[in-house]
Amino acid sequence: MxxxxxxxxxxxxxxxxxxxxxxxxxxxxxxxxxxxxxxxxxxxxxxxxxxxxxxxxxxxxxxxxxxxxxxxxxxxxxxxxxxxxxxxxxxxxxxxxxxxxxxxxxxIDKNNSMPNPDDLCKKLAELHSISISRNGQFGFHATTCLGRQPQKVGWEKNWTVFFTKLLKHVTVADFDINGPWKELQMIEQQIFDIVIPLLIGNLEKDGRTIKPCLIHNDLWEGNTGTSNSNGKVYVFDSAAIYAHNEMEIGHWRCHYNKIHNEVYTKTYLKEIKPSEPEDEWDDRNRMYSIYYKIAYSCNQKAKGKAVRQDAYNDMYYLVDKYATSPKPLD
Known part of the structure; x- marks a missing residue:
């Protein structure tokens, strides 16, 4: 043989x-x-x-x-x-x-066509609905990587605290890899000091709670595939953490992914409604997308320059809405 x-x-x-x-x-x-x-x-x-x-x-x-x-x-x-x-x-x-x-x-013998929105989102919603961390906290029990970028995944009881540490870790890595940018550093400080405590903190105020469910955490079309044998959608290459379920689809806001097509987000929201306050859903979605954009900047280095600027613009929007106006980007 x-x-x-x-x-x-x-x-x-x-x-x-x-x-x-x-x-x-x-x-x-x-x-x-x-x-x-x-x-x-x-x-x-x-x-x-x-x-x-x-x-x-x-x-x-x-x-x-x-x-x-x-x-x-x-x-x-x-x-x-x-x-x-x-x-x-x-x-x-x-x-x-x-x-x-x-x-x-x-x-799995698969093709690389775009995943069926109904199949993908039903399964994703099921994952988010049935899963919960063993200790009831946010994080993960091993270091996972978004691309080649290790994540800060230590356990935290509070989602706002965990998300702040997660985002801070990747912003520090971004400056180490791509060099200083004074305006970005200034606006990130307002994001951490003012916006996150208000916007993300609102999820756990006035008696509201959110469940630490398992998310794939790197879910773009390249990490999906449709089986050639049974036609079902599968996902691959996870950077899993236990998190707020809405963080998962923050990645879909990023314009460099084909899964950016609004049909995916709309289909998911038919399965799981936005958390309260519902009127802040889009701002939370923008905030979560910033994490993936900064990670993209770390992974792609010079090729991610435009995405790094896009992250700045998202931060500018949120700071302008929730805090004081930063200096506009020329």
């Missing part, structure tokens, strides 16, 4: 499968901006063939990404096994120079 391989396979990767398994093929498949991806066909000890999806990345940053994705996808699979491919394992290659880490999951 011939084995075809066009990427590195070593003993540690083989050991992730049941003893006596044989890798029949391991060929590059799919695309990832931060990792190498492949499809692996394995002959199992019982004589059956099984296909897996492999992702691997180098150095400690790769370890954090692979471990984070495995744990995030495992958490999603626990709540919604019909919505994500079943995670298999993660681990480290035996080679040391450079260090290399992998993540394995069930392989």
């Amino acid at each position: 011939r084995t075809t391989v066009d990427l590195l396979i070593d003993d540690n990767l083989v050991a992730a499968f049941p003893k006596g398994s044989k890798i029949l093929s391991a060929n590059r498949h799919g695309n990832s901006a931060w990792a190498t991806t492949a499809r692996i066909v394995v002959l199992l000890p019982d004589g059956t063939e099984s296909m897996y999806f492999l992702k691997c990345a180098e150095n400690d940053a790769g370890r954090v990404m692979m471990e984070g994705e495995f744990i995030a996808m495992s958490e999603l699979h626990m709540w919604m096994p019909h919505f994500v491919p079943k995670p298999h394992s993660c681990g480290k290659y035996r080679i040391e120079d450079p260090e290399k880490y992998f993540f394995l999951s069930e392989y």
Whole structure:
């Protein structure tokens, strides 16, 4: 039986499968901006063939990404096994120079057409409705990455406190990666000092509460796929956290995603109504989108300059509405 391989396979990767398994093929498949991806066909000890999806990345940053994705996808699979491919394992290659880490999951033969809005949003709403963190707090039990950017996911009882830390972490990373911008730094301070306590804080005032539900947290069209065998929508490449459900669709406001099409947001809101105060929903959606735009700026560096400015403009709008007017951007 011939084995075809066009990427590195070593003993540690083989050991992730049941003893006596044989890798029949391991060929590059799919695309990832931060990792190498492949499809692996394995002959199992019982004589059956099984296909897996492999992702691997180098150095400690790769370890954090692979471990984070495995744990995030495992958490999603626990709540919604019909919505994500079943995670298999993660681990480290035996080679040391450079260090290399992998993540394995069930392989789903899919096409990359835009996801059906009804299928996607019904499943997403189900995930948000049935899931809740074990400790009733916001955060996650392992570091997950938005792209290659690690997130600040330590547990917090209060959503406003958690979201503030989450956003502050990525804004600091943005200045480290892309350099200083005085006007952005000034307006971010007003966002943290004034806008977030008012706008996000309102969710937990006057007896209101919000549930820490599991969100995918990197849900754009590139992280979805429609199965060629059953026509169902699946999601991939999660940066999961337990959060306010509305944060999930803040990503859909970002113009650089095709899922920006308003049919997706409208369909989701038919499944789960906005939190109270309902009249502040659009402002919260704008606020949540800022997080994803700043993370995009971190990941894309110079290519994300226009999105970084877009985040500034969103902050300007919110500060102008909830605080004092900053200096306009020329």
